[in-house]
Amino acid sequence: DPCRPGVRDAVQLCSAAGVKVRMVTGDNVETAKAIAFECGILNAKDVASETTIIEGKVFREMSETAREEVADKITVMGRSSPNDKLLLVQALKRKGHVVAVTGDGTNDAPALHEADIGLSMGISGTEVAKESSDIIILDDDFTSVVKVVRWGRSVYANIQKFIQFQLTVNVAALVINVVAAVSSGAVPLNAVELLWVNLIMDTLGALALATEPPTDNLMKRHPVGRREPLVTNIMWRNLFIQALYQIAVLLVFNFDGKRIFQLHNESREHADKIKNTFVFNAFVFCQIFNEFNARKPEEKNVFGGVTSNRLFMGIVGITTVLQILNTELLSVIPSCRS
Numbered sequence: 001d002p003c004r005p006g007v008r009d010a011v012q013l014c015s016a017a018g019v020k021v022r023m024v025t026g027d028n029v030e031t032a033k034a035i036a037f038e039c040g041i042l043n044a045k046d047v048a049s050e051t052t053i054i055e056g057k058v059f060r061e062m063s064e065t066a067r068e069e070v071a072d073k074i075t076v077m078g079r080s081s082p083n084d085k086l087l088l089v090q091a092l093k094r095k096g097h098v099v100a101v102t103g104d105g106t107n108d109a110p111a112l113h114e115a116d117i118g119l120s121m122g123i124s125g126t127e128v129a130k131e132s133s134d135i136i137i138l139d140d141d142f143t144s145v146v147k148v149v150r151w152g153r154s155v156y157a158n159i160q161k162f163i164q165f166q167l168t169v170n171v172a173a174l175v176i177n178v179v180a181a182v183s184s185g186a187v188p189l190n191a192v193e194l195l196w197v198n199l200i201m202d203t204l205g206a207l208a209l210a211t212e213p214p215t216d217n218l219m220k221r222h223p224v225g226r227r228e229p230l231v232t233n234i235m236w237r238n239l240f241i242q243a244l245y246q247i248a249v250l251l252v253f254n255f256d257g258k259r260i261f262q263l264h265n266e267s268r269e270h271a272d273k274i275k276n277t278f279v280f281n282a283f284v285f286c287q288i289f290n291e292f293n294a295r296k297p298e299e300k301n302v303f304g305g306v307t308s309n310r311l312f313m314g315i316v317g318i319t320t321v322l323q324i325l326n327t328e329l330l331s332v333i334p335s336c337r338s
Contacts, residue, residue, distance in 0.1 A: 002038075003035070003038050003039050004141060004142070004143075006141075006143045007039050007040075007141075007142050007143065008038070008039055008040040009143075010142050010143040010145065010146045011039055011040040011041055011142075012040055013146050013219055014145070014146060014149065015040075016219060016220060017149060017218075017219045017220070017221065017222075017223070018221070018222040018223045019149060019223065020075075021039075021041050022041070022074060022075055022076070022077070022088075023035070023036050023039075023041055023075070023076045023077070024056075024077045024080050024084065024085045024088060025076075025077070025078060025080065026078075026079065026080060026081070027078055027079075028078055028079055029053060029055055029076070029078035029079065030078075031078070032053075032076050032077075032078040033053060033076060033078075036075065036076045041075060041076065042075060042076060052073060052074065052075045052076065053074075053075065053076045053077075053078070054070070054074055054076075054077055054078075055077070055078055055079045055080070056077055056078065056079050056080030056081055056084035057079060059074070059077060059080070059084055059087065059088070060081070060083070060084050060087065064091075067087060067088075067091045068091045068094055068095055071088060071091035071092050071095060072092075072095060074088065081107075082105070082107035082108055082110065082111065083110075085101065085103075085108065085111040086110045086111045086114055089101055089111050089114050089115050090114060093114075093115075093116070096225070096226060098116050098117075098223065098225075098226065099115045099116050099117070100115060100116065100117040100118075100119060100145075101114075101115035101117070101118055101119065102119045102120075102121070102137070102142075102145070103118070103119075103120060103121075103125075103129055103133075104120060104121035104124045104125040104126065104129055104140075105125075105126060105129060106126045106128040106129060108120075108129050108132075109128050109129055109131075109132040110132075112129060112132040112133045113132040117134050117135065117148075118132055118133035118134045118135070119133060119134070119135050119136075119137055119145065119148070120132070120133035120135075120136050120137070121136075121137055121140045122136045122137055122138035122139065122140060123138070123139070123140045124140055125140075135148060146219075149219070150214040150218055150219060151214055153214065153218040153219075153221065154212070154213070154214035154215075154218060156224065157212075157218065158209055158210050158211075158212050159210075159230070160230065160231070160232070160235060160297065161209045161212070161294045161295065161297060162205070162206050162209045162210060162294070163230065163231060163235070164231075164235045164238055164239055164294050164297055165201075165205060165209060165287075165290060165291060165294035166201070166202070166205075166206075167231075167239050168238075168239050168242050168243050168246070168287075168290055168294075169197065169201055169287055169290070171239065171243040172242075172243045172246040172247055172250070172283070172286070173189055173194060173197070173283070175243070175247050176188060176189060176246075176247055176250050176251060176254070176283075177189055179247075179251060180251070180254055180255075183255075184255075188250070188254045188276055188279045188280070189279070189280060189283060193280050196326070197283070197284060197287065200284075200319050200322060200323070201287055204315050204318065204319050205287070205291055205315075205319075207311075207315055208291055208311070208312045208315040208316065209291065209294055209295070209312075211309070211311045211312065212295065212309060212312065213308075213309065215305070217299075234297055234298055235297055238293065238294075238297055242290055242293060246283070246286045246290075249282065249286070250279055250282055250283055250286070253275070253278060253279050253282060254275070254279050257275035257278060257279065258271050258275060261274065261275065261278070263275065277327065281323065281327055284323050285320075285323070288316060288319055288320060288323075291312075291316060292306065295312075
């Protein structure tokens with residue numbers, strides 16, 4: 001059967017994303033080689049390597065150590081049985097790879113179950129294969145695998161964005177209150193204000209960052225290994241720089257706010273109230289702008305494509321309006337402070 005339209009492009013996208021596509025089939029080696037060439041799984045350089053194309057019988061008769069050594073190099077396996085697919089999955093997992101397997105038959109169930117991600121066919125797949133898999137491809141099209149990779153990476157990246165955002169909020173609030181309490185005996189951000197920040201940032205902030213749609217740049221990244229930390233070095237760098245900026249600005253307003261706002265003629269109670277309200281508002285708006293920074297942790301232009309995400313813009317607008325209403329009209333926080 002001819003390859004479906006778009007399969008070759010999907011294979012190339014997977015290769016660019018660091019996902020190696022391997023073909024395990026019951027057809028003879030020559031047929032498998034021709035199909036692999038048509039799909040873009042094989043190229044002339046691969047054919048020159050003896051271990052790139054292998055028969056299932058040869059792989060099956062190898063020792064466990066030999067299978068682990070050759071598993072990385074295998075691109076096409078012909079004349080294979082369902083057990084050969086299972087052996088290949090086990091060998092790759094022992095090498096530390098994250099393995100995804102597609103299958104539609106009942107005999108594919110062991111390999112689908114053993115793999116980190118089992119992908120069964122929704123149309124031609126048997127019920128046993130579907131039960132053993134993690135994801136069902138409804139259209140039986142390999143191009144849907146690319147969508148799985150895109151959305152999977154998008155969810156992982158959005159989790160990292162929110163972690164960076166939330167850690168920055170917590171670190172800045174903690175340091176500001178500790179420094180102020182140790183030096184002056186009073187905290188600029190009281191418990192009610194911090195609860196308000198958590199209310200709007202944990203819910204609306206999480207919703208804004210969690211709904212970022214997948215981008216093409218996600219398919220240019222290398223896969224994340226099993227043992228790689230969730231908080232990367234780039235995230236730590238962004239966290240410390242952004243938290244340091246917020247701490248410096250807010251502590252200046254906290255300790256020198258009366259002079260900056262020319263409140264010397266005001267009563268001490270009224271001057272403290274104005275200064276603390278300004279510090280609180282500055283802290284909240286720092287977090288609102290920090291949402292933009294958290295959108296693209298690894299890029300310099302954090303505003304790129306921001307207008308295309310209407311939900312993000314709407315949430316930022318709602319957060320801003322709620323903070324203004326709270327300060328100017330509702331006066332919930334100032335009344336609690338007083």
